[in-house]
């Protein structure tokens with residue numbers, strides 16, 4: 371997979387070259403290109419924004435600059451263009467799974483009040499364009515959202531995670547939140563590991579873990595429970 375990011379703050383994307391993702395890049399599992407949007411300005415001030423038509427606060431990112439940058443970065447290779455924005459469709463694990471199958475992702479990091487809508491409209495005429503939100507809050511720019519989404523996608527690529535099975539057993543993969551996890555010591559600050567986890571009774575352990583996952587999901591994310599297909603909950607589950 372090739373990933374390109376266009377931003378006015380290239381330094382913000384440096385963490386992508388660290389640790390697990392950095393190793394995936396070194397191993398050639400993913401290629402990463404980070405591009406400074408200002409390289410495609412031609413004025414002395416390198417202006418990337420301008421006042422909004424219709425008035426209102428803030429500034430809007432100029433279409434010409436984005437058009438030149440994306441044309442240059444995209445070239446002729448097909449890609450999916452992703453624009454992080456508070457006004458986007460929710461980015462979920464399902465989105466990450468779907469994108470993990472893509473040959474190429476190009477991320478456009480917006481700032482200010484956003485990018486002139488014609489940029490999305492123009493590129494949507496010739497490639498898939500996703501305006502996506504990573505949550506219901508407003509950031510200053512899309513860079514942090516790109517870090518989140520790139521990590522969620524790249525960890526799913528074959529060979530990136532040491533033990534791939536954990537990608538399948540992720541939170542959300544069975545529609546429930548992960549329950550509590552424990553490791554040594556068996557007693558810590560007067561708190562003990564639940565006995566069942568040390569019983570060696572794998573059926574009881576699996577039941578206990580599912581019960582904790584259902585309990586946590588009901589308490590923290592009832593919306594996920596409501597979204598579960600009927601067959602996903604068996605008779606024993608219905609207690610929650």
Ligand SMILES: COc1cccc(COC(=O)c2cn[nH]c2)c1
Pocket residue numbers: 453454455456479480481482483484485502503504505506507508509510511512513515
């Ligand atoms: C494209 O236009 C804008 C404008 C303002 C901020 C941003 C950055 O994205 C977010 O704030 C965000 C993404 N998911 N949840 C919040 C983009």
